[in-house]
Amino acid sequence: AVCAADGEGPIEDRYDACAAELSAIVTRLIKEKQKKKTLIQLLVPDRGEDNVLAGLAAFLKTAHLEHPKLYGQVIQADPDESASSLLDKLKENRTHPEQAEIRYEDGKRLVRNWRHLPAPQSGAVPWKDEGVYLLTGGAGGIGLIFAEEIASRVKNAVLVLTGRAEALDEDRSARLRRLEASGARVLYQPVDVTDRAAVIALVRGIQEEHGTLDGIIHGAGVIADNYILNQTENERKTVMAPKVKGLINLDEAAKDVRLDFFILFSSLAGGMGNPGQAGYAAANAFMDVYAARRNRLVRDNERSGQTLSVNWPLWEEGGMRVDKETERLM
Ligand SMILES: NC(=O)c1ccc[n+]([C@@H]2O[C@H](COP(=O)([O-])OP(=O)(O)OC[C@H]3O[C@@H](n4cnc5c(N)ncnc54)[C@H](OP(=O)(O)O)[C@@H]3O)[C@@H](O)[C@H]2O)c1
Structure with missing residues (x-):
């Protein structure tokens, strides 16, 4: 399915339209009572305004928590790549359904993960007198x-x-x-x-x-x-x-x-x-x-x-x- 309507209209409308589309897909899959694992892959441009569609990973993560047989992936890639190269990326990621957020950078496949950061020691605050x-x-x-x-x-x-x-x-x-x-x-x-x-x-x-x-x-x-x-x-x-x-x-x-x-x-x-x-x-x-x-x-x-x-x-x-x-x- 294509849900971004070729970049037309305000981005907030496209974001909501894509969420609605995902919602319809997830609802249909749940109603079909799929016995097998199903992976939903969402391909998002790695730059420009439409890159914010990557936030829909959270929708797919929620779908997985509500229905553990459903897996979701957001894959950020170069929108100028050929269709066959993008298709290869979709196939490559099928083997890692548990990795929900993937981005390609200079040909490298990056997977989003959590990192522990030490607490800042300075005690500095961002506010200032008379701010x-x-x-x-x-x-x-x-x-x-x-x-x-x-x-x-x-x-x-x-x-x-x-x-x-x-x-x-x-x-x-x-x-x-x-x-x-x-x-x-x-x-x-x-x-x-x-x-x-x-x-x-x-x-x-x-x-x-x-x-x-x-x-x-x-x-x-x-x-x-x-x-x-x-x-x-x-x-x-x-x-x-x-x-x-x-x-x-x-x-x-x-x-x-x-x-x-x-x-x-x-x-x-x-x-x-x-x-x-x-x-x-x-x-x-x-x-x-x-x-x-x-x-x-x-x-x-x-x-x-x-x-x-x-x-x-x-x-x-x-x-x-x-x-x-x-x-x-x-
Ligand atoms: N509480 C938590 O544990 C928690 C955890 C994670 C994240 N957050 C986030 O932190 C933020 C504050 O949470 P909170 O617990 O303080 O919630 P809250 O007490 O309900 O405060 C949210 C405030 O947003 C205002 N608001 C809602 N829609 C608005 C709109 N369209 N335009 C202008 N103001 C609007 C509401 O006032 P009116 O009804 O008068 O508009 C309300 O006072 C929220 O964005 C929430 O998602 C909260």
Whole structure:
């Protein structure tokens, strides 16, 4: 099947169309009750905008966790290669169904894996005195923890927190007041990150009012869990929107801003897949791949500031909760 529609239309639509196509394929295979192992291979260009389709590996990893006989592979290769050479690559990878992410570089076959990194020792923080920071989803569980962290580490920070809600409940408002008392300037602005015009106006407004924008923390997100077999189009689009379209909107609105950093709150589900969260996993993995792409754009002087996508595990004080039994298992 070809699902990228030859690069036409916005990338967020192509990403969703490919997820829908994969969802249909997986659903059909499950309903056929295949007894044999089945491998789904997704060939993705190793460069250009369409490279972000590699994030769909997380969808396939989730399909494998939900149905262990189904295996998925994303293979990144040179789109200018001949069809027969690409076909050889598909065949070559068939013998390693458990390897979910493969990339070819200068003729070498690379398999994505985890690497242990030592914890940084410096204690340095990315925020600075009088820094102006935008936190999408900033009034959510982890967003507020980060707002408090920034305010406690630097002087006179300006923190612009956003969410879709028009106003905050008393508990959150009280936390914002305490932040203000600690010296930070804290503003809550209702902005839906999926609304392109609103995001452009937000970024422009922050620069006009505060003279600058030094960093973005993109924490906006929602969950709508369901197994692939049952997941509705609406559920998939709901979880994808803030992390796919929302991220693109923010990045494009801030493409000429001299940012120090752009931090994305991704999830372990994006790295490993998670049963019941195929759409959410793919949405987070999109951000992981987009982060790498944005860092390449920084090297080409088309963006500034380091992009970091963090695959958080479960936060005890986050707003997204799991039931006690799942928490115990984790
Ligand atoms: N909690 C965890 O353990 C955990 C683990 C891994 C990753 N993460 C990620 O970390 C981020 C924060 O999680 P959390 O636990 O703090 O969740 P949370 O408390 O639900 O906060 C998420 C916030 O995002 C906002 N939001 C949702 N859709 C939006 C949109 N379209 N535009 C603007 N704002 C939007 C929500 O506010 P409104 O409803 O007002 O819009 C909400 O306050 C999420 O992206 C999540 O995927 C969390």
